[in-house]
Amino acid sequence: MIDFTDRAFLADPYPTLNRIREETPLFAMEGAEGTSRWFLTRYDDVFAALRDRRLGRVPEPVMTREEVGLPPLRPDWKPYYDLERWSLLMLEPPDHRRLRQLVFRAFTPKRIEALRPETTRLAKRLISQVDSDGTFDLLSDFAQPFSVGVIAGLLGVPPEAEAQFLDWSHRIVKMYELDTTEDQAAAAVRASEEFDRWCRDLIVAKRAAPQDDLVTALCVPDAGSSALSDDEIVSTIVLLLNAGHEATVNALGNGLVAMLSTDRAWAAIRDGMVEPDVAVEEMIRFDPPLQLFERWVLADDVVYGGRSFARGEKIALLFGSANRDPRHFPSPDDFNVSRGDSSHITFGGGIHSCIGAPLARMELSVAIRGLAEAMPRLRLAATPVRDAAFVIHGYAAVHLTA
Numbered sequence: 001m002i003d004f005t006d007r008a009f010l011a012d013p014y015p016t017l018n019r020i021r022e023e024t025p026l027f028a029m030e031g032a033e034g035t036s037r038w039f040l041t042r043y044d045d046v047f048a049a050l051r052d053r054r055l056g057r058v059p060e061p062v063m064t065r066e067e068v069g070l071p072p073l074r075p076d077w078k079p080y081y082d083l084e085r086w087s088l089l090m091l092e093p094p095d096h097r098r099l100r101q102l103v104f105r106a107f108t109p110k111r112i113e114a115l116r117p118e119t120t121r122l123a124k125r126l127i128s129q130v131d132s133d134g135t136f137d138l139l140s141d142f143a144q145p146f147s148v149g150v151i152a153g154l155l156g157v158p159p160e161a162e163a164q165f166l167d168w169s170h171r172i173v174k175m176y177e178l179d180t181t182e183d184q185a186a187a188a189v190r191a192s193e194e195f196d197r198w199c200r201d202l203i204v205a206k207r208a209a210p211q212d213d214l215v216t217a218l219c220v221p222d223a224g225s226s227a228l229s230d231d232e233i234v235s236t237i238v239l240l241l242n243a244g245h246e247a248t249v250n251a252l253g254n255g256l257v258a259m260l261s262t263d264r265a266w267a268a269i270r271d272g273m274v275e276p277d278v279a280v281e282e283m284i285r286f287d288p289p290l291q292l293f294e295r296w297v298l299a300d301d302v303v304y305g306g307r308s309f310a311r312g313e314k315i316a317l318l319f320g321s322a323n324r325d326p327r328h329f330p331s332p333d334d335f336n337v338s339r340g341d342s343s344h345i346t347f348g349g350g351i352h353s354c355i356g357a358p359l360a361r362m363e364l365s366v367a368i369r370g371l372a373e374a375m376p377r378l379r380l381a382a383t384p385v386r387d388a389a390f391v392i393h394g395y396a397a398v399h400l401t402a
């Protein structure tokens with residue numbers, strides 16, 4: 001029903017998503033691995049599915065991979081599976097609760113607010129380094145070093161390692177697409193091996209010389225929390241480093257392109273008519289950087305979109321489609337910079353909801369404020385070209401003129 005590799009669809013998926021959502025609340029498609037998945041298109045269903053404990057991120061609590069029709073794990077992909085084994089996104093309670101509580105303490109709105117002055121300094125420094133007379137690429141010249149710098153600082157990763165983990169991260173996230181090629185998978189597996197070794201060295205270093213950072217907190221738990229195994233710490237570091245920048249970079253790219261393509265939206269920020277914190281909600285609703293997450297059905301007779309699902313079936317949640325559902329958002333295809341509606345789906349919901357949401361919101365707000373102050377006449381220098389991926393949805397480059 002949708003060709004997720006079609007360049008025209010990837011360039012602007014919303015006309016297709018809008019048409020299908022209005023035709024049907026759900027549709028089925030075969031996956032590359034031979035199992036079929038059911039796509040939910042409407043806001044209410046996606047919202048409810050994210051919070052439904054009869055649906056899980058992995059089938060294992062109730063069924064084996066073989067029982068749900070997945071091919072056996074590939075021995076040559078073992079380094080990749082090992083790296084993800086203890087990722088929060090692969091866990092269910094009680095392990096999920098134990099790990100999430102520990103990580104969550106670093107991401108409370110209060111702790112994140114305390115990072116704002118330092119994050120603002122980083123944004124200003126990076127903005128002052130871009131070529132303010134000519135054009136620059138928002139993504140590689142600003143958003144990437146900005147987001148990577150923030151998450152690396154929070155975790156306590158040395159700045160000289162940033163380029164390296166960025167490369168590993170880019171290769172690993174290709175495994176989350178619907179159409180990963182063999183070459184991409186092989187590159188992701190190699191990156192997983194290298195990332196794993198590097199994390200274990202980092203753990204040894206933090207234990208030898210503890211610092212006031214998140215990796216130290218994971219390695220050297222205080223009296224109130226239980227110790228994590230090294231495997232758990234490695235998976236958590238990798239998840240935070242990957243999740244901590246990929247989506248935020250694309251959120252800034254997608255959101256700023258939408259803003260600069262809309263009459264008077266940038267002027268409203270620049271002239272102080274709309275606060276950056278308010279604009280951020282519309283930036284991430286309008287064109288979310290993560291378009292799809294999946295769930296396994298863990299019980300029988302689970303009804304969505306008028307269909308009864310059986311244990312072992314797979315459901316895919318279309319975030320971008322839900323965020324443009326006119327049943328929930330008035331005039332959803334209008335980028336309304338002052339809408340300020342934070343009920344969008346972009347950060348998920350339920351037990352796996354984004355732990356980094358306060359950080360991402362703060363980073364985006366700081367970035368917008370910094371750019372508006374330094375570059376009041378900011379505009380698109382060329383029509384930006386989309387990346388050739390659907391799940392992680394962004395641009396290859398966003399050239400701007402200051």
Ligand code: HEM
Pocket residue numbers: 050057088089090100151239240241243244245247248251284288289290293294346347348349351352353354355356357359360
């Ligand atoms: C605009 C940027 C971001 C977006 C759109 C985003 C979106 C999401 C979504 C949708 C989920 C839930 C996935 C699911 O339910 O299957 C999630 C989970 C998660 N995100 Fe984010 N995220 C962003 C930034 C961040 C940042 C900055 C971090 C911080 C390091 C982060 C860390 C995480 C973690 C650790 C999880 C797993 C939570 C769990 O399973 O309990 N994210 N994110």
